[in-house]
Each structure stands twice: as C-alpha cells, then as structure tokens.
Amino acid sequence: MLQILLLHVAAAVIAPVLLNRFGRRMFAVLGLAPASAAVWALTKTGEVMAGNQVVETYTWVPELDLSITFRLDTLSWFMVLIVGTVGALVLAYCAWYFAAAASGKGRFGGVFVAFAGAMLGLVATDSTLMLYLFWELTTVFSYLLIGHYSDRKVSRRAAMQAIIVTTFGGLVMLGGIIVLGQVDGGSYSLHELVTATPEMTTLTSVAIICVLVGAVSKSALIPFHFWLPAAMAAPTPVSAYLHAAAMVKAGVYLVARLAPGFSTWASWEWPLLVLASGTMLIGGYRAMRQWDLKLVLAYGTVSQLGLLIMLVGQSDRAVALAGVAMIGSHAMFKATLFLTVGIVDAAAGTRDIHQLSNLRRSMPFLSVVAALAIASMIGIAPLAGYVAKEAALEGLVHDGSPRSIALLVVLVLGSILTVAYGLRFWWGAFAAKDGLEDTPTDREAWQMFISPTVLAVAGLAAGLVPALGERLLAPYAATYPEGEEGHLTLWGGFGLPLLLTVIILVGGAALFWWRGRDSGLQRRESFAFDAEDLYRRFMRRLDRGAGFTTSLTQRGSLPFYLAVILLVAVLAASTAMLTSENTFGPVRLWDSPAQLAVGIVIVVGAVGAARARRRLKAILLMGISGYGIALMYELHGAPDLAVTQVLVETVTLLVFVLVLRRLPAYFSNRPLADSRWLRAALGAAVGATVSLLALIAANSRTATPVSVNFPQEAYDYGYGRNIVNVTLVDIRAWDTMGEISVLLVAATGVASLVFLRVRTARVERASDLQGKKLGGIWTDGAAGDDNLVRLQVRGVAGPDGAATSSGSVTSTASTASGDGAASGDATADQPGALERWTDSAVGAMRNQRWLSAGATLAPQRRSVILEIATRLLFHTMVVFSLFLLFSGHNAPGGGFAGGLIAGIALVLRYLAGGRYELGEAAPVNAGLLLGSGLFLSAGAGVVPMFFGGTVLESAVIEFTAGPLGEIKFVTTLFFDIGVYLVVIGLVLDVLRTLGAEIDRQGEAEGYVAREIAHDEADLDDSGSVLAGAGYELEDPREPEPRADGSTTTGSSSTETEQGGPR
C-alpha cells in the first residue's frame, strides 16, 4: 500500500514534466497510478473475502502513538477499488478531453494524481490521525482542482468556499478524533474504535458529533451543501471524480466506517439521519429546477449523498448492505453522467438545456450510455442502482421500526425526485425540444467515449450478478449491530417493495412530465433560508471582527506599542516586588560625597536633554550627562569604564554633530504635545520601578559572586593585572567576540543606510582632486568657481530665503570645524581672495606638505588653529592609542579604549581637512579593518586549539630583547588587537558615512537644511494620515527663529526651551 502511495507521489511529481513535454496524451499514462491501486485491490480480493484483513504498519512518531497503518478490510477494499478505477478512467478521459493547448495541464495532472493518492490513503489507513492527514490533503488538492482556472473569479470563489467549509469541518473532526483517542477505552485506530467502542458519555457523544461535522461538511450535507454545486467551476473531469469517487465520498466513507460502532448512539443517529434525509429531499428538489446539465448532476449528487449517508449511517445490516452497494453503483453512474456532460459540452459548446436539442440523433451512442447510467440512478432493473435501491426498500420495510418507516418515506419521496431529475437530465441533454433546431455538434474523438461506456456497462454487469456483490460486501454489512442480513437480488418477489418501486417510477415520471420541463421554475426564489447567504454573512462578520480586533491591537503607532510594553513591565514588576517576601535592606546614602555632586550634574543634564527643543542643545546636554557618568564610574573604582565612557561620549557627540549639519536645527512641531504629561508619568513610573528593583535586588544576593576568584584567575591564567581587561579578552572572551560581531554589523548597517553607492568604492584621496575643483569641499553646492564666489557673497545679503538657511548651516557646521566659518566670512567680500587662495592651495599640493588635503577645503571652512592642533596631536594620539592597547593588560586601557583614541584622531584629521584628508589619514576601506579585526580575534581564539589548548586560552611568551629588556608577551594581545581594529573600523565607517558621504550628498543637493520637519509636500501624504489619527499639526510655514538666535520671530518653538538649563 505504501508503495502505491509513493507511486502516486512520484507520478504527481513527474506529471508536469510528462504533460508539458509529451502532451495531453500523458494523462492516460498518469492513470496507471490509480489503476495500480485498483489492480492491487483486486489481487487481494481472495484474502479480503476470506476475512483476512491485510494490515501494513510503519512506525512514524511513536511518542504520539502515530504510525502509518493500512488495513484492508471489505469496506476499504471496496473503496480502493472505486477510487482507483474511477481515477484511472477519468485520467484516461482527460487525455482526449482537454485541448492540446489547454493551459496549466502540467499542474492539473500532478494535482489530480496527488488527489487520487490522498483519497487512496484516506480509505486505506487505519489510524484516525492519518485519516485526518489524508482528509486535509484531499481538501487542499480539491481546492487546487476546483480553482484550476485561477484567472476566473468564479473558480477562485468556488475553491475558496470549498476549502473554508471543508477545512472547518476537518478541524472540528480533528478535535473529535483526539478526544476519541484519548478517552478511556478510546483509540486512534479505526478498527479498534469500531470493534471496541468507547463508553457513551457526554464527552464521547460530543466527540462523535465533532467527527460527524467533518463528514457532513465534506459530503456536502445541509447546511454545508452549497459548496458542492459551486465547485463545478472545476473542469468537468474533476467534477466527475469529485462527485463519484473522491472528496464527497470521504464523508460517506467515514460514516460507513464508524457506523458499525456508533450508529446506535443518540448523538450519532438523530443529527445524521435528519440531515441526510433533509439533504436528499432538498438536493432532489433543487436538481429539478436547474437548467445547466452539470448543475442538475451536482444537486443530484447532493441528494444522493443524503441517500448514501442515510443508508450507511443507520444501524440495520440489510439497509447497510444496500447502502454500500449504492456507493458502488453511484460511483459508476455519476462518473458516467459527468463524463457524458463533458462530451456534450465539448461537442455542442454548451450545457444549457434551453439550447440543447436532439443530440440523440447526432450522438446516438452517447445517448444510450447516458440512458444506462440514468436507468441505474433511478432504479430500473437490471442495473446496479436498481439492485441497491430494492435492497434498501426491502431492508427498511422488513425492519418496520418507526425510524425505518420514516426513512422509508424519505427514501420514496427522494427517489421520486431522483426519477424526475434523472429523466429531466436525459431529456435536457438528448431529446428533441419544441421550437429548437437540432443543435449542431462536433465530432469527438472515440477514445473519449471509452471511460463512460466502461462505467455504464460495469453498472449493468454488476446489476446482472447481484449474488457476487452480496458475497463480496456482506462481510462489511455483518459488522452492523442490528437486524437480519440483507440480500442483493434482482427479483425479490411481489410485495410492498415492488409496489413502492412502481410508485417511485410512475410518480417520478409524472412529476417530470408535469413540472420538469417548466422553464419558469428556476426563476422563482426557492427558500427564504439560504445556506450560502448565511455563509456569506458569517464570513462578513468574521472579516469585520478581524478588522475590529486588528484596529484595537495594531494601532501602527510605535510610541503606543512601547507604552503598552513598558506599562506591562511596570505593573508586572511592581506587583511582583510588592507581594514578594523580599524587603529593602540597609541603604547607604552615598559611597562618597562627590557622588552626590556628580549625580546632580548627570540628572540636570538628562532632564535638560529631555526638555530641549533644539537638537544641538539636547545633544550637548546629553553629553554633559554622559561625561558625568564617566566621573561616576571613576568614583566607583572603574577606571576602564571611565576612560571608555569619556571616549565613547566624545565620539558620539562628534558623530551627532556631523549628522546635525544636515538635520533641521529644531525638533519638529510637537505632534505629541497633549500626551507629554502621560509620557512623563510613564517615564517616572518606569524609573521608580527600576529603582525599587535595584534596591531589592542588591540586597537579595545569597550566593557568592562568581567574580570572587577573578583576581587570582586573572593573574594565574590570564597573565594580566588589569582584571577587567583580562575578563574581556580571556575569562569572558566569548562575550567580547559576540560584541565585536555586533559592532561589525552595526557599522555595516550604518554604511548601507547612507551609502547609496557601494561602500567598497575607492577611498577618496587628495590626489584625485589635483588640478580641478580645488577647495570645493564644504561649499554650498560647489559646482565651480562661480558658485564659490556667489557663496561668499550669499552669507551677507541673499535675495531669498536661501540666505537664512545658509546662515544656519554655516553656524552648525562651524561647530564641527571650530571657528572656521567666522574667518571665512571675514574674508568673503575681498575680491581676489579666491585667486590667492587657489594659488596657495596648489602650492601646498605641490610641496606635499602634511595635511595637504586641507587645501581641498573651502577657504571659509579652514581653521588654522585646528589644522595646527591636528598636526601636533595626531601622531601623539595614535602612539597613545597603541600604548593603551599594549598596556591594557596590566593597566587601564585595552583594545576598546585604544581603538577609540585612534578613532578620535581620525575624526580630528577629518574635521581639520575634510573628507579627502580622511582618505589620506586612513587610506583603507573600513570594511577591511572590521573584517581583519574580527578575523584576528577569532583566529587568536582558534590558534590555542592547535597546541592542544581550548578555544581562547591564553599563553605567555617571555623573552629578552636586548636593550628593551625583558618582554612578557601574552597571546591574548592578538585578540585585543582584533578588538582595536574593529573599533577603529567602526569609527572610520561612521566617519566615512555620516561625515564624508553626507558631505558629498550635501554638495550634490546643496546645503538646505529645513528649519522644521514638515513642509507642504509632506502634508499631502503623511500629514493627512496624522491629522486623521488625531494629531495636531501646526502650520508648517510658521516663522522659525534664526539659528544664531538674534531674531526670534516664532513663539511656539521657543517657549519650552527657555526653562531648560544650558
């Protein structure tokens, strides 16, 4: 069995290749897969008839009690036969049905075979969980098949309906399966469930109802019946397979499978039989009213499914035998009829009863085939359908219980409808109609007629040997709990059943004659209660509910999300702290009084930064607070931290200022002004919570800190005296490794955010500029000398607003480059200054003076003082950084501090000489530094392994180096050098990006930093959204204060600023 399933998988996989390469005839080859299943079932016939169930078991997930088990008993054997045979015949039919140029053949073939495989597994498996798996597979594949014409709205809609309804049912069923598997006496084996039924309790009753919901939704019983007629948007062969053997038969199979065990339960019997009866009548009634041949059949199937489930769902043996025989005959006649419709559709170009006339003449053979199938459906001897229906009537009459009488009435009424719509189908398709000319037909390939003919003849053959059918199927019917064994026979003698048969046929014919040809029927609305409408309304409610929930939780506002998270943190943490046993221990006021003074500076800086309205001011205040923290570290006894904090704070400030050159001077108008007190309250709450946490946590220590032994370990294993540094490069080196990786990622991120070109572009050197455009750096839109001259005038009297903005930028930039702007302004008006300056710059280049790239800077940006200071300091700083790097193992310093110092030296060069100077100072790509740094650190970690050590182990090398004296060399130095390089790389990357690249972009676009964030363009798109979200928007063109603060025309922007400390 497993091999056959794998064959289906393989066939499904190669199907697209076959079909696309060798054309549509390959459908017939694909048919071999389901055919093999049918053949396999036939070879097992003897065993199954002898009562030996064929069982195959493969362990899959033992922990879940999940194994791949197949059990071939009578019912499964029968179903495998049906699924395999019909599947093979339908696929063979496809080989001639579809046009050679039909779209999506490959996908269609693959999905069809997979669908057949899933159906095969469904009817053959013994595990309820596997059954569920195959169940949902058929759902998914049928979705793909129904939606085959994915470019048609109606197909997509039908497929969506089908998958939603059947998946819903499947999930409910899964719940029932799990309950039935977990309760006492329950099992995940179908066989055990039926033979040793669990005790009937409320729980198991509900569980079995859940399972029935799955079956009812899959088999399109009311109230889920609407998906099946809509599903005929699928290609006709799919409809044939879906209606006759697969998908909807899965529900029938499940009912038939479980009925021997559960059919006497009230929670099974009542709902199932009521729904099945209702479905049979409603389906038949609706089929009477359709004018599309496929729709007649589709509603007919709905009706027949009701009949089938009614028969196999009750508990009487004789009726069950009739039911299972009916499954077989239904498969044969329904497949035949759908395939017939396919041929009619292809030949006549329509399926509309209004348009088809007298096809009997042009397609006599097909009309006979169809007549055979119809005869089987409406129960005319000697066809299979007749045998089954007779047996059902006989069984119900014989049983005679009130339930059987009720079912008998339904059966007779339903059968009358069946006869009526069956006649109507044949009449509609083949009969000559008044007032219609004969429909012209095309000639169809004779191969297309094979499959329907085989199936119709099979129905006849099976009907002729009812005893064989009885012998084959009786073992299954015998598993039902009640009643005498039934018989399948062509002649049951005179009696009530025969009378009923006559009534059915005559009544049906009369009904067809009087009402079946009335074309007005369909126009009238049939029911006030429409299940499809109900479904649509439910889906709409669902959508609305989803929209409401989304709008409630997903506000799209970052501050809102953050506030929620913080609020939860505050509430949860404070509740835990207040209800816990821990109390505040002793607290000391301060470690030293200096802490208080420093603390005040820090807090004042922080509060000022929070209140500031000007970016620069906020950042400077933040810097003050940061430097205060450094002092705090020093007071705490952490010199390494203090050094690093000072350096980081410096670099941060510089970087900030570099970016601020381009950002507006003021924070934008305050969209959150209303909520500031709320935010302040939340901030205070978080601060208070964390403070409480600190007080409690510090006093809750019970274990000895891990760091107690650090001093000893640092010296003995790390060979260093600076414990913090040894911790970084040895004891907790993995942390550091992770950290420098993060730095590398951050640096790369910065570069990729700002560099619109590639970062690996050549480093810009001063020599690139030789002979052209000297002094272009840091001018406004420096396109040439004309601009330069204009720029020098512009600062004084501009004709438009550009002067204002130029002024503000100049002042911002001047902060970065010392007081260079001031000297530039002073010389701006002197004619001839430009020529003089250019001469000197060229001279500087020629002489290759150090810091020569300073000559590439615009004259008004140069600062002699800064240049001289840089010349003095740069080398010293580099040497000092190396000193910190090498001495870090024993004294404060190390790779981080050293790298930062070197980085600041680079910043200095950049500020003094512009971006070309930066290229001169560090003529390498930052990525190279970052990469080699990480490589060095990782390598230093790996090397000890080659000498039998562990990763990141330290070793010491001591040697005498002549006049330099004794040198003690610890291998972790390499690790620290890696850190050093990564930090330099980070700073360089930031400098290249936020410094040099922003310069370049600024030159390209012109330095026009807007004073406030919003302008009219923004209001058009995002502004309206903001307004809709309830934020106040101030007038974007409100006058703003000049950056130099000399004139304050705006009022709102400065009112909050005045209170802040400077």
Add this chain to the structure above:
Amino acid sequence: MIVSDNTPSMVLVVVMGALIATGVYLLLERSLTRVLIGVALVGNGVNLLILIAGGAAGAPPLIGSSDEAMSDPLPQALVLTAIVITLGFTAFILAMAYRSWQLHGHDEVQDDVEDRRIARRAEQGELDTRSDEATANAALEAAQVRDETEDVPDATSKEGHR
C-alpha cells in the same frame, strides 16, 4: 579581594532612576533624534544598574595597585562592552534618522499607514470585497464556466466571469 558589601548607594539608585525616567520619556517621542537621546540615557541608566548590582565602590580592579578591597570587575567588563555597543547602536540610529530625513524630509517615526487605514475602515464598517462574495448564486455563476476543450476556439472557451 573584592568588596563584599552589597548595600546600594542611594545616590546611584536615584541617578539611575532619573536617567531611566528621562530616557523613557524621550523614547516615547516620535522624533528619531530624541528617541536616540532617550536610548543613550536609558543605556547609561542600565549601566549604572549593573554597577549597583555589583556592590559598593572600591579600589580599581588592578592587581597590586592598592591594598583596599577592589570593586567587582565582572559588572565592569559587562558595562564596558555595553558602552561600546551603545556607540555602534547610536551610529546606526543616527544613520536611520538621516536616511529618514533624506527620504521624507523629517526624522519622525510615523504611524504605520496601513494599520491606520485598517483601523479607519473598521470604524466605518468598510471591508474589502471578498472574492467569495456573490452577487448571485455561486452555483449559477459556475454554470457559465466552460472548460478548455479541443474544438472550442479560445475566445469562447475563456468567456465567463473573470
């Protein structure tokens, strides 16, 4: 030896609390620059918190530099990496703020437009039309679909609802 005194210094606790409070206040802003300043302040506050958890102040953790008890080196090592990471983080957000300014003309974190649209539509009860929402009976519409069979020219085989 390392200081074994765990009692926290009130000044440190208060400073830490104030840093976190101001930092959170700024974090809840929309301007990326202010958010960034908030991150820096919160970062400093958390660094202090780690330091407080390490115990009282002491001599620098340099072996042989002093006879007094040293401050705990482990929190210091942790904080040191945190400081440098904050630098990388700062640079990254700054680049983001700059990019935002470059693209949108401001550095504010805007509301997700799509989320706002969903909320507005949910309020007004508007919904996207569902693909399975029928104006007529779905089965009747399905009746107008025909398969791609051989003898029917493309134009007619593909008619029907799209």
